[in-house]
Amino acid sequence: MSYTKEQVDEHLNLLKGWTLVEERFIERKYVFYSFMKGISFVDEVATISEAFNHHPLITIDYKTVILRLTSWDEGYLTAIDMKEAQQYNEAFEKMCSNERKNVRQRS
Amino acid sequence: MSYTKEQVDEHLNLLKGWTLVEERFIERKYVFYSFMKGISFVDEVATISEAFNHHPLITIDYKTVILRLTSWDEGYLTAIDMKEAQQYNEAFEKMCSNERKNVRQRS
Numbered sequence: 001m002s003y004t005k006e007q008v009d010e011h012l013n014l015l016k017g018w019t020l021v022e023e024r025f026i027e028r029k030y031v032f033y034s035f036m037k038g039i040s041f042v043d044e045v046a047t048i049s050e051a052f053n054h055h056p057l058i059t060i061d062y063k064t065v066i067l068r069l070t071s072w073d074e075g076y077l078t079a080i081d082m083k084e085a086q087q088y089n090e091a092f093e094k095m096c097s098n099e100r101k102n103v104r105q106r107s
Numbered sequence: 108m109s110y111t112k113e114q115v116d117e118h119l120n121l122l123k124g125w126t127l128v129e130e131r132f133i134e135r136k137y138v139f140y141s142f143m144k145g146i147s148f149v150d151e152v153a154t155i156s157e158a159f160n161h162h163p164l165i166t167i168d169y170k171t172v173i174l175r176l177t178s179w180d181e182g183y184l185t186a187i188d189m190k191e192a193q194q195y196n197e198a199f200e201k202m203c204s205n206e207r208k209n210v211r212q213r214s
Binding site: 057 | 142143146149150153156157164166168169
């Protein structure tokens, strides 16, 4: 069942970096320090979206990866979009946190 | 050195599936039988573009992967765009040909 606009706003408040665009999508831009790091993230995104059987539109513009989600079948946004966005954020945080560990170990 | 419009047209005649868009990009859509097959292709695209140090804009819309190239520094299209597009085509053909072999072996 699709969310109301109020429910979407409520969820977006808790979803770091994601915003409502074109009235029916949620979108986030993730920026990486290298092109290949962004590609690794896209591989993680692919695994997550296969598990949900719900696929975001993915744009890779050099070191920036943009993800856009909506529930086409429901004509708007649903719980699955929010859950999936949350998992993308967790995958991103995990990658960044591993990177910080590696930098500390090298220095 | 950037190509003339005539040189671009000449190269595009030999470059399967690629067309000129918005007057300064060349673009091709590759369609796969699964989302994950498209992701594997993007991984190949990433390796090729790192070798050229020249990165296409990549869009993944479920089973469709769209690549778009231009030479920003030169303000138009150059030999590198055409060479790279050719390598993407070869990677795609190789994936499709391996897939055909697998289908034959399974049947």
